[in-house]
Amino acid sequence: MKDKIELKIFSNDYVDYLLKQVEVYGKVEPFYTESPDWEEKTPRGRTNLFLPTDFKLKMPEGSQISYDLENSISLYEKIVGINETIASDPRLWTWLSHIYFWDYMRARWPVEGVKNPIGRITDRYYMKYLKLESLVRHGISRLWWYAHLTCDENRDDKYELTRILLSKADITVGIMERSLGSNKNIRTALLEILSENPEISEKEDEWRKLFISVNLLGGVKNLPFLSVEEIKTKVIQII
Amino acid sequence: MKYNNRYFPHPVLGIRDDVIGEFSCDFTVEVSDTKTIFTPKVKLLNKDLEKLIDTDQADYCMQIYCRATMYREVFTIYDPIGSQFQISSSRLNGETEVDFFLCASKDIETYKNDFFNADYEDYGFELEKGDIIAYGGKGLFFANKAPEELKSVSAIMNIKNSGKANGPFYNDYDGPKITLFLSDNDFNLYQSLIDYDCFVPVVHSSIVFPALYETVCFMEYDESASQFEDYEWYKIIRKRIDDDPGTTLLEKVQNILDLPINRSLKSMEGIFDNDNY
Numbered sequence: 001m002k003d004k005i006e007l008k009i010f011s012n013d014y015v016d017y018l019l020k021q022v023e024v025y026g027k028v029e030p031f032y033t034e035s036p037d038w039e040e041k042t043p044r045g046r047t048n049l050f051l052p053t054d055f056k057l058k059m060p061e062g063s064q065i066s067y068d069l070e071n072s073i074s075l076y077e078k079i080v081g082i083n084e085t086i087a088s089d090p091r092l093w094t095w096l097s098h099i100y101f102w103d104y105m106r107a108r109w110p111v112e113g114v115k116n117p118i119g120r121i122t123d124r125y126y127m128k129y130l131k132l133e134s135l136v137r138h139g140i141s142r143l144w145w146y147a148h149l150t151c152d153e154n155r156d157d158k159y160e161l162t163r164i165l166l167s168k169a170d171i172t173v174g175i176m177e178r179s180l181g182s183n184k185n186i187r188t189a190l191l192e193i194l195s196e197n198p199e200i201s202e203k204e205d206e207w208r209k210l211f212i213s214v215n216l217l218g219g220v221k222n223l224p225f226l227s228v229e230e231i232k233t234k235v236i237q238i239i
Numbered sequence: 240m241k242y243n244n245r246y247f248p249h250p251v252l253g254i255r256d257d258v259i260g261e262f263s264c265d266f267t268v269e270v271s272d273t274k275t276i277f278t279p280k281v282k283l284l285n286k287d288l289e290k291l292i293d294t295d296q297a298d299y300c301m302q303i304y305c306r307a308t309m310y311r312e313v314f315t316i317y318d319p320i321g322s323q324f325q326i327s328s329s330r331l332n333g334e335t336e337v338d339f340f341l342c343a344s345k346d347i348e349t350y351k352n353d354f355f356n357a358d359y360e361d362y363g364f365e366l367e368k369g370d371i372i373a374y375g376g377k378g379l380f381f382a383n384k385a386p387e388e389l390k391s392v393s394a395i396m397n398i399k400n401s402g403k404a405n406g407p408f409y410n411d412y413d414g415p416k417i418t419l420f421l422s423d424n425d426f427n428l429y430q431s432l433i434d435y436d437c438f439v440p441v442v443h444s445s446i447v448f449p450a451l452y453e454t455v456c457f458m459e460y461d462e463s464a465s466q467f468e469d470y471e472w473y474k475i476i477r478k479r480i481d482d483d484p485g486t487t488l489l490e491k492v493q494n495i496l497d498l499p500i501n502r503s504l505k506s507m508e509g510i511f512d513n514d515n516y
Contacts (some may be wrong), residue, residue, distance in 0.1 A: 085382075129470065
């Protein structure tokens with residue numbers, strides 16, 4: 001029995017077609033069904049991307065327990081053959097969200113009861129533009145990118161920063177959906193400040209102030225030019 | 240990220256007319272399967288800033304930013320004409336911005352410059368490490384795309400049938416590539432001709448050329464085009480239009496398509512000769 005499965009990718013044309021069906025024609029019915037009949041339109045050739053055959057994402061429990069942290073770490077550790085270029089390919093993530101992890105997607109990002117189902121679908125099931133907001137909003141790609149951007153082999157717990165990042169949804173959004181989150185030093189400095197200063201991380205007003213301050217600081221300084229410690233010192237000075 | 244429209248708390252060379260002088264930068268990129276090598280060249284003409292470099296109070300920096308792979312790193316350029324920076328090719332995908340700065344590498348208690356705009360004459364400014372003191376502009380590079388691929392029409396356009404039997408063709412901009420929708424009858428004719436090399440230039444001049452010209456006019460004159468600026472086709476065309484030496488849009492579009500009318504006429508002349516009319 002095979003112990004790993006090779007992942008597939010949709011063709012570019014099919015991804016465009018699927019997205020248009022939702023955005024232009026408003027066809028959202030398949031997203032309400034347990035087994036939609038997506039076609040397996042995949043290009044010829046191999047992807048050389050693998051997951052263990054028995055790999056499963058943990059299903060969320062209601063709207064309160066998402067298991068994002070557990071899923072982020074397990075997907076990041078188990079997917080083989082991926083790098084940043086491949087991880088920014090909408091064809092891979094669209095296939096995974098529509099075919100391989102469909103049950104998980106339906107549970108984590110259901111369209112039932114959502115005010116704007118088209119918005120939810122385009123946000124979570126597709127990656128319309130190649131930019132950081134899309135990478136960290138897509139239902140599956142976000143899991144890989146969260147762990148990838150915060151995993152640090154030099155720490156006792158290499159996912160220490162991932163845990164801080166995913167401790168509150170607003171912290172995740174505040175760091176990852178802004179350009180400041182794309183630089184490792186800034187990202188690390190922010191997460192360390194949150195970890196070392198519970199008086200900031202536990203109060204919404206305080207961490208919002210922190211993000212605003214870093215944004216303002218980044219407007220005049222070239223923050224990626226500074227070390228993590230230098231960024232932390234400057235940020236602490238102004239908040 | 241835009242830098243040239245920011246307001247800094249101190250004068251910055253390269254931002255409006257804050258400081259008189261020149262800070263010009265350029266770079267070349269060499270790409271292999273595994274490595275991408277950036278070779279920047281910077282030129283600074285401002286005596287007081289040059290002095291900051293010479294006394295290790297400021298550094299030339301190059302920032303590489305790729306939104307598609309969340310990559311944003313700054314490299315210090317120690318040699319203005321001979322530095323090279325190598326990064327793994329897998330770290331970049333698609334549009335990559337390259338910005339150049341001169342940054343304070345130390346805290347500077349009083350920064351003065353004889354070439355400040357008269358508004359700041361005799362003023363001194365306190366600078367901290369990391370403060371931007373000159374901006375050298377932005378360059379674009381498309382990672383993981385061969386130059387031929389960027390030049391090819393297929394990088395920016397698809398041709399499909401519209402599902403209507405007859406009628407004029409039209410552009411659909413909402414997608415990673417522009418889609419030209421031909422009527423079913425036209426699409427069938429197009430498909431029967433496109434496999435013949437001699438007809439490719441004719442297709443370019445009769446379908447692709449007007450479609451691209453319409454696109455460029457849309458981008459230039461219609462504010463609503465900005466909703467598509469995150470698509471790759473938009474970025475590629477924008478860069479090619481901006482880089483093209485042509486003086487009118489009509490000229491630029493012809494240059495992008497490598498003079499389609501000329502190629503089409505030559506091709507038709509060839510068909511005419513071969514048929515011995």
